[in-house]
Amino acid sequence: xxxxxxxxxxIRKFNPETDPAPSWKTFAVPFAKGMTVLxxxxxxxxxxxxxxxxRYSCRMGVCGSCGMLINGRPTLACNTxxxxxxxxxxxxxxxxxxxxVRDLVPDLTPMFEKHQAIRPFILREDKGEMDAPTxxxxxxxxxxxxxLQFSFCIRCGAxxxxxxxxxxxxxxxxxxxxxxxxxxxxxxxxxxxxxRAKAVDRKSGVFSCHFGSECSAAxxxxxxxxxxxxxxxxxxxFDYLRLFKAKKPCGGVHGQRTTGRRxxxxxxxxxxxx
Amino acid sequence: xxxxxxxxxxxIKGWALGGAWSPERYLYTLHRVTGLGILSYFLLHILVxxxxxxxxxxxxxxxxxxxxxxxxxxxxxxxxxxAAFGFHAANGVRLILIELGFAVGRPIEPVYPYKTSxxxxxxxxxxxxxxxxxxxxxxxxxFLRH
Ligand code: SF4
Ligand code: FES
Numbered sequence: 001x002x003x004x005x006x007x008x009x010x011i012r013k014f015n016p017e018t019d020p021a022p023s024w025k026t027f028a029v030p031f032a033k034g035m036t037v038l039x040x041x042x043x044x045x046x047x048x049x050x051x052x053x054x055r056y057s058c059r060m061g062v063c064g065s066c067g068m069l070i071n072g073r074p075t076l077a078c079n080t081x082x083x084x085x086x087x088x089x090x091x092x093x094x095x096x097x098x099x100x101v102r103d104l105v106p107d108l109t110p111m112f113e114k115h116q117a118i119r120p121f122i123l124r125e126d127k128g129e130m131d132a133p134t135x136x137x138x139x140x141x142x143x144x145x146x147x148l149q150f151s152f153c154i155r156c157g158a159x160x161x162x163x164x165x166x167x168x169x170x171x172x173x174x175x176x177x178x179x180x181x182x183x184x185x186x187x188x189x190x191x192x193x194x195x196r197a198k199a200v201d202r203k204s205g206v207f208s209c210h211f212g213s214e215c216s217a218a219x220x221x222x223x224x225x226x227x228x229x230x231x232x233x234x235x236x237x238f239d240y241l242r243l244f245k246a247k248k249p250c251g252g253v254h255g256q257r258t259t260g261r262r263x264x265x266x267x268x269x270x271x272x273x274x
Numbered sequence: 275x276x277x278x279x280x281x282x283x284x285x286i287k288g289w290a291l292g293g294a295w296s297p298e299r300y301l302y303t304l305h306r307v308t309g310l311g312i313l314s315y316f317l318l319h320i321l322v323x324x325x326x327x328x329x330x331x332x333x334x335x336x337x338x339x340x341x342x343x344x345x346x347x348x349x350x351x352x353x354x355x356x357a358a359f360g361f362h363a364a365n366g367v368r369l370i371l372i373e374l375g376f377a378v379g380r381p382i383e384p385v386y387p388y389k390t391s392x393x394x395x396x397x398x399x400x401x402x403x404x405x406x407x408x409x410x411x412x413x414x415x416x417f418l419r420h
Binding site for chain 1: 278279282283284285286287288289290291293294295296298299301302303305369372373374375376378379380381382383384385386388390391392394395
């Protein structure tokens with residue numbers, strides 16, 4: 001594609017104050033080498049449609065704000081180069097399987113509520129050590145590998161938009177929350193599997209996934225939520241059959257446990273989820 | 275949720291659209307469709323066999339030589355049920371293996387271009403789909419012979 005070319009953006013517009021349903025509008029945008037879909041949206045907002053609503057923050061695939069449906073695929077607008085689409089038209093719509101607040105902005109609240117429901121943090125009985133640690137918890141590189149892949153999730157919602165089960169079952173937690181349920185359960189510092197099992201092993205729960213695996217195909221961070229979901233099912237089944245040898249959450253701390261708070265360990269931050 | 279927001283759930287269309295279009299999505303959809311098809315056949319089958327309770331004449335009218343259900347349309351329908359069964363069974367075995375975590379691989383650090391559980395499970399998928407296809411072809415030959 002040459003520098004002087006224009007590229008057409010077909011964008012789904014929706015204003016909740018005036019429109020009963022979304023409509024489509026096409027914009028001609030000058031193409032520049034290295035231009036991302038997010039760059040194109042910014043150009044349109046600056047030059048042609050100042051009211052165009054879309055969400056973004058980091059512009060580098062880290063914050064997870066700019067999830068959209070681009071040429072039929074849910075992905076990040078900042079991480080998608082226009083040239084890589086190899087299409088004359090860039091068709092942009094808000095992520096499916098969410099309500100649309102306005103134009104390209106989805107309401108991600110249900111996803112975050114489901115995420116919260118699986119208790120996405122380390123759960124342990126020795127709360128004292130959690131709140132006022134006396135030393136670091138010990139974890140081997142192998143134990144880290146058990147969950148590291150799933151901790152790269154940036155909560156962009158692309159997997160939720162791609163999932164065929166999400167499309168028809170609103171009660172289903174969805175790939176992101178389920179993958180995070182496994183991420184924490186697989187963490188050797190955690191002892192909250194039983195609690196999370198209650199949250200996901202239910203009607204419309206983890207067993208409603210039948211490996212359409214679109215979540216893993218769509219995930220822009222390589223998190224592979226479908227893998228985490230199958231591993232969660234495996235653990236639930238093996239646990240039910242008493243074939244899973246649960247280890248105690250690692251109690252050993254790196255270094256000497258002292259009687260009081262060791263110097264140099266920062267205060268735990270305020271809770272973000274109560 | 276503001277009542278003014280637009281409900282953008284895909285509904286049943288989401289079984290075929292809106293993702294990254296991996297072949298596994300279509301296996302997912304076909305599994306549901308064939309499952310519903312087999313269930314419908316099962317209900318019809320009960321209805322047909324119930325006709326025996328109304329005497330041999332009723333039974334023969336449906337299933338005897340030249341009976342209503344010997345029409346080629348129903349024979350093709352029966353073959354479709356066999357094909358649905360072949361697929362559903364092979365895909366069912368695939369799902370059991372995958373859902374018990376046997377064919378999805380271990381967690382790995384994501385390095386671009388990402389390799390996912392889709393790639394890890396492809397071998398099992400291909401082998402089982404070939405087994406299902408062989409069953410359907412052999413069943414089809416059997417239909418042609420009769
Ligand atoms: S699993 Fe991947 S697609 Fe899903 S929210 Fe996390 S980063 Fe986004
Ligand atoms: S703007 Fe942050 S991920 Fe795209």
